[in-house]
Amino acid sequence: MKKVLCFDVDQTLNVAKTPITKEMADALIGCLDTYIVAPISGQKYDQFIVQLIEPLIAAGATDKQLSNVHMFVTQGTRYYRYDASKKDWELVYKYDLTDEQIKGMTDAMEKAAKELGYWEEDKLAEGDEIIENRISQVTFSALGQMAGTEVKYAWDPDHKKRNAIIEIAKKLTPEFEYEVGGTTSINATLPGTNKKFGMTHLMEELKVSMDEVLYFGDMTQPGGNDYPVVEMGFDTITVRDWVETANVLQGILFTN
Numbered sequence: 001m002k003k004v005l006c007f008d009v010d011q012t013l014n015v016a017k018t019p020i021t022k023e024m025a026d027a028l029i030g031c032l033d034t035y036i037v038a039p040i041s042g043q044k045y046d047q048f049i050v051q052l053i054e055p056l057i058a059a060g061a062t063d064k065q066l067s068n069v070h071m072f073v074t075q076g077t078r079y080y081r082y083d084a085s086k087k088d089w090e091l092v093y094k095y096d097l098t099d100e101q102i103k104g105m106t107d108a109m110e111k112a113a114k115e116l117g118y119w120e121e122d123k124l125a126e127g128d129e130i131i132e133n134r135i136s137q138v139t140f141s142a143l144g145q146m147a148g149t150e151v152k153y154a155w156d157p158d159h160k161k162r163n164a165i166i167e168i169a170k171k172l173t174p175e176f177e178y179e180v181g182g183t184t185s186i187n188a189t190l191p192g193t194n195k196k197f198g199m200t201h202l203m204e205e206l207k208v209s210m211d212e213v214l215y216f217g218d219m220t221q222p223g224g225n226d227y228p229v230v231e232m233g234f235d236t237i238t239v240r241d242w243v244e245t246a247n248v249l250q251g252i253l254f255t256n
Contacts, residue, residue, distance in 0.1 A: 003208050005031055005252075006199070006234075007245070008217040008226050009041035009051065010182045014242050015149050017182075019051050024242055025059035027249040032065035034256055036206060038213075040072035040198045042187040042225060044134040045080065048073055049089075063087065070206060075189065075225075076198015077136035079205060092205065095193060096136045104173050105138040105188035106131050112168035118142060118161055136193070140165070142184040152183040162186050163223070181225040196228035210234055216245055 010016040013024060020028070028037055039052060048071050056066070063084040071080040077095040082088075097105075109131060113119040120142060121130060128144035142155055142162075156162055159180050166178040166186060179194060181187045187194075203210065213234055217226030220238045230236050239245045
């Protein structure tokens with residue numbers, strides 16, 4: 001019997017970098033009465049709040065329901081749970097990078113992108129950035145965080161640009177791991193701190209076994225940031241987008 005519904009975020013629960021819809025919020029709230037909902041993503045804490053938590057609250061999620069949300073931030077290298085008494089999120093653990101590691105990842109991805117002609121700083125919105133320090137992960141976003149969705153979708157739909165950047169970055173810094181994520185992103189981490197790391201800690205923190213977790217992701221193919229979950233052996237549902245996820249959740253709610 002499943003106890004935990006675990007989700008990738010961008011594309012799986014929402015249009016990349018945007019808040020979940022009211023329809024998705026309602027579906028998740030319905031699940032929270034029966035299941036633990038555990039999003040795990042390369043995104044940072046602030047993005048989890050804006051894209052997931054605020055829409056859930058706006059849709060009427062109660063403190064009791066929010067207590068069933070467990071956020072595994074930056075691939076699970078940071079874990080937050082809800083403290084109903086304080087009406088706030090508690091940081092349970094963190095595995096942060098050193099300044100030297102952050103610089104090494106940043107320099108490698110910038111050099112690789114510039115060498116390939118994929119460093120498009122002129123396309124950034126004011127105040128945006130291509131490489132973001134997420135404290136326990138460094139993320140390359142080719143067009144920045146603020147770019148429009150359609151532009152992002154069109155930039156690298158077959159992942160060839162990002163895989164080329166990764167190939168060079170790995171040669172420059174073989175001590176780090178790089179993986180494709182989202183629509184224009186590359187996540188740089190320490191070896192072993194991908195979603196396999198996060199899912200291992202998820203089971204430990206939530207005191208559940210692998211067969212009690214159902215995982216949803218849109219990038220479960222080899223090289224995708226959901227693939228480590230597949231490799232581990234979790235029951236996984238591959239979705240095309242958030243609409244498909246919402247449809248599956250409606251089916252789960254209907255059978256309960």
